[in-house]
Amino acid sequence: MKRVSLLQLLFIILCIPIMCRPGYAHKVRIFAWQDGENILTESMFSRGKPALNATISVVETGTGKELLSGITDTEGLFSFRVPRTDSKELKIIVDTGDGHKNSWNYSLEDSTPKDKNSPPLQLKTPADRQAQNQPISEEATVNTLQNISTAELTRIIETALDKKFTIINRTLAENSEQGPTLQDILGGIGYILGLAGIAAYMQSLKNKKE
Amino acid sequence: MHISEGVLSPPVLLVGAAVTMVGTAIGLKKLDYDRIMTVSLLTATFFVASLIHVPLGPGNVHLIMGGLMGIVLGWSCFPAILVALFLQSVFFNYGGLVVLGVNTTTMALPALICFYLCRPWVEKNGHKRKFAAFSAGFLAILFSSFLMAVALWTTDKGFVQAAQLVIAVHIPLMIIEGIITMFTVSFLAKVQPEFLRMGQQ
Numbered sequence: 001m002k003r004v005s006l007l008q009l010l011f012i013i014l015c016i017p018i019m020c021r022p023g024y025a026h027k028v029r030i031f032a033w034q035d036g037e038n039i040l041t042e043s044m045f046s047r048g049k050p051a052l053n054a055t056i057s058v059v060e061t062g063t064g065k066e067l068l069s070g071i072t073d074t075e076g077l078f079s080f081r082v083p084r085t086d087s088k089e090l091k092i093i094v095d096t097g098d099g100h101k102n103s104w105n106y107s108l109e110d111s112t113p114k115d116k117n118s119p120p121l122q123l124k125t126p127a128d129r130q131a132q133n134q135p136i137s138e139e140a141t142v143n144t145l146q147n148i149s150t151a152e153l154t155r156i157i158e159t160a161l162d163k164k165f166t167i168i169n170r171t172l173a174e175n176s177e178q179g180p181t182l183q184d185i186l187g188g189i190g191y192i193l194g195l196a197g198i199a200a201y202m203q204s205l206k207n208k209k210e
Numbered sequence: 211m212h213i214s215e216g217v218l219s220p221p222v223l224l225v226g227a228a229v230t231m232v233g234t235a236i237g238l239k240k241l242d243y244d245r246i247m248t249v250s251l252l253t254a255t256f257f258v259a260s261l262i263h264v265p266l267g268p269g270n271v272h273l274i275m276g277g278l279m280g281i282v283l284g285w286s287c288f289p290a291i292l293v294a295l296f297l298q299s300v301f302f303n304y305g306g307l308v309v310l311g312v313n314t315t316t317m318a319l320p321a322l323i324c325f326y327l328c329r330p331w332v333e334k335n336g337h338k339r340k341f342a343a344f345s346a347g348f349l350a351i352l353f354s355s356f357l358m359a360v361a362l363w364t365t366d367k368g369f370v371q372a373a374q375l376v377i378a379v380h381i382p383l384m385i386i387e388g389i390i391t392m393f394t395v396s397f398l399a400k401v402q403p404e405f406l407r408m409g410q411q
Contacts, residue, residue, distance in 0.1 A: 027212065027304055098376050099213040099362050180261065184301040189254050191297055196250030203243040 028054065030094040030104045033169035036162055039106065040079045040170075043072050043094040050076030054096040060087035061105065082108070104173075211274055211354060211380075212260075212298070212313055213361065215306030222361050226312030233288035233318055240285045248405060249286050252279055256294040260304065264383050271383045276350030277391045280321030281332055281343065282398075282406060287325070291318040312361055320353030332395060333408060339399060340392050347391030351384040352377075 028051050032041040043051040056078045057069040067085060072078045072094075083090070090106040218226075241249060252275075259273040279287040292314045298304045305313045324346040331342030355377040362376070398405050 027214070095217075097371075098379070099217050099358060101214040101217050180302040185258060185261065188257050188297040188301045192250050192253045192257060192293060195253075195293060196246050199241070199246045199250075200243070203246065207243065 028094055028096050028100040028102050030092060030102050031173035032092050032104050032106045033166065033173045035079070035166045038079045038081055040077065041092055041104070043076045050074070051094065051096050052076060054094050057093045058083065059091045059093060060085055061089040061091045062087050211317065211358065212305035213309050213358065215308050218309060218312060218361060222364055223308060223312055226315045226361070229319065230288065230292060230311040230314040233285070234292050237285040237288035241289070245286065249283060249290050252283060253290040253294045256291060257297055260298060264386055271380060273387065273390070274317060274351060274354065275387065276317050276321040276354055277324050277347035277387060278394055280324035280350060281329055281346050281395060284325045285322065287321040288314070288318045291321070316354050316357040316361060319357060320350045323353055324350045332406070340396055343395035344388040344392040348384045348388035351380050351387050355380040
């Protein structure tokens, strides 16, 4: 029977991380993003398995005061309206009840009502166009444009942008926490071998003394 | 199997840390020169085993390899699991440094129990060895889930249901680990009996 040397065994062990795709182990994670006037949270275990019936609590980061709490649905989702609070940051905590807990810091600054003092979006009036010697388009278009007030237009653009940004926000939030990389795994194995080396060295010192 | 930070109360954390310290001290004392490489090999195995997922059952579980650690290492499984869990919490963010003691206890103590329960049978040949190895893999996870349930239960009464859930979630893992341990031990007994230290423990 051919014997496998320790070195070969070590090689097999080193191959394991290469064979398996790094992912999350039994750990829950949560991320939140803004969807219009609501904050949506998604909680999941590794490999995208949703954490259902997990308790979500929203806490002010500074004071630790609990603002609201709830339970995730079958897809691990939970949404709530942006709470009225002075705190700039919220801590959204997920607790699955079986010893897994995680939190997500949500900055409220992006979700506060838009600054009223900012200069309103400037619409080009027909007079402007004429000043720039641009040919005036069809009369109907101009009339429609005149009927839309600046504030209304700003609102329409913001709603449209919010819709587009929801997807981007979600993707950003989802990607902000990466699983273990190959470097992490190999680094850890390196530490273990280093510790073995230290232990062997200590033992060899002891043996020399004897 | 990794309990997250901020779930357990200080007394539970302290008990876990105390058990881990005693176990690690005894484990290091019993560790002799020619076993160092074996211990570090199994530490590395334990370290990466958590990346292998078992896509069965309601929860999401990964391999632990407690039974194998126990059978091969005996008391040395404490320092091995402590180091592996420490590195997992630093590199992978599993568990946490404060709960390191409790997590080490929930995984190393069952491994040690399996060493005393199953090791004598592993020394024997044939089906007895296979059966012993399977039981070691199976029981290590069962006892681990039980210990984890106890840790959660003493923390907050509301966790009783969740604790039952922990055991239910890990049942597929118990069977899988039993099978893996069985094949690993029979393989090692054939090709590398020194690794298992047959007849010396």
